[in-house]
Amino acid sequence: MIESNTIIEQLEKRLKTFRDSPKLQNVGTVQTNTDGVIAASGLSQVKMGELVEFDNGSIGVALHLDEDSVSIILLGKGEDLKEGNKVKTTGKLLSIPVSESFLGRVINPLGEPLDGGVKLSKGKAMPLERVAAGVVERTPVDTPLKTGIKAIDAMIPIGRGQRELIIGDRGLGKTAIAIDTIINQRNQEGKKQIICIYVAIGQKQSTIAQIIARLKEEKAFDYTVVVVAAASEKASLQYVAPYAGSAIAEYFMEKGEDVLVVYDDLSKHAWAYRQLSLVLRRPAGREAYPGDIFYLHSRLLERAVKLNKENGGGSITALPIIETQAGDISAYIPTNVISITDGQIFLEAGLFNSGIKPAINAGNSVSRVGGAAQSATMKSIAGKMRLELAQFRELAAFAQFGSELDPATVAQLERGKRTTEILKQPQYKPLPESLEIMSIWAVTNGLMDDIPVETIQRFEEELHEYLLSSQKQLLTTLSSGEKPNETTLRHMRKAVEDFKKGFNA
């Protein structure tokens, strides 16, 4: 309980540093209020992107400067703003007050809590629009960000500071991959906790509520910030939401932390920006998007960075999500974001419908950072798997003709089926790296060739249980990140063979 004396003392201390100066303000008058965009006269000194305040307390951002009028996008309530209302400049850019108290909270892009919890303490004002770190301040991506998803960690590894796009049609598991990645960042015993930020742009509120509930259930919410600009929010809030997420990430990064930001999804972000641009009467380009739609996403994603030690060593890893229509990755927005990011995880409907989940098309997916973002252990184990899978896909198409196949081809096909099966993974069950390595090593070294394909998943599950209960030392060795030596490989083989003796197929 704070006493009144303490309050008075603090107030007096605060007011000692108060310096009053005559203030010059630039004011204007509302002319029109249309679709969340205000046209105001006056404001001759307003700057592009400057925060303005209306006389009802609402705030907006000046986005269009004309000779006689200024167009302002409303961020707050604007239903009661009418012609004649006053607006004034603030001299500030749009910023969000970030503090440690944001962790475990659900907020809107202006930093206001949405979860009904206690008021957030005032923090450092982080500008939503900011120039990304320069080349000199960066260092190459060399530390893995483990998603806990075998297919990704083995074949499309993501590093801290990378931008990896998750792209696919609706309902194929894009958000599931992002959520599993967030969940996998828990239990980092002895290691630096990765802060996670999930930015929901234009999503249904029911979906967002489910995601939050799942994160809480999986004990992944305490290190996560959820920024929400739901489908029912103004286009202006959906437009600034990803930048708010980036600003929050930069706060933690500047403290030397590693941060993961998920933008779900940037397609809806582009739609919101298109809506704003059309209402602002900007010239429409391809598919009615404004001419700077590329810049909208490039300046956002360039803020994902790995800083060098001199600048704190923190990082921001970005997982933008793009929704395609009918699997068309050559459309305007998908191609834009593919060219910006450092790789993509492509989800395919055909794979999803045939039961392969996560439905990752390893052929079209790539990580441009590649092995630099993998531990030596995983690199040595998973190296040949991608090639084997590619060969399997070619052979599988050929084998459909039903002709007689030689034993080597049959063996390759059988191995491919088992590899495909081992890469399947249930939702919300990310795996530690040691178990991923054991599963992948076992299948690529033929130790599962005699296990029926239908029982591979049960085999893997029971193998993991066995390893966790009886082979902890081996798992610790595999978690070290070093390339396994002959002794370790022998132990791995012995562990799997011992397990197989007791496995009932």
Added chain:
Amino acid sequence: MTKKEIKKLALASYKGKNLDKKTVSRIVPLLSRKDIKTYINMIKLLEKKKTIIISVPCKNIKATKQFQKLYPDKKIVYEFDPALIAGIKITDNDILYELNLKHTLDNIKQYASEQVL
């Protein structure tokens, strides 16, 4: 008619510093209803640029000559606003000079509330 053309007409409606009634009555019949609205808004904006509004907390204003010297080319309008408590507020088109006690007290309140206890 474009906005630029209407703006030219609005500027041409002035003789010296003042609005010329004859010119206005010649222009208005030539404009459509929508253009008249734009024309009127332009005139209002031009009038606003020529006018200084000085808000004072008390009705007895002693510094009128000083204000005339400060703004020799503009029309000065005095407004009575007791909420200012002391000092003045000058509105020069879209520039606002807050030189009053109310503004200072508002600033103090905001400054003090910037830190949560």
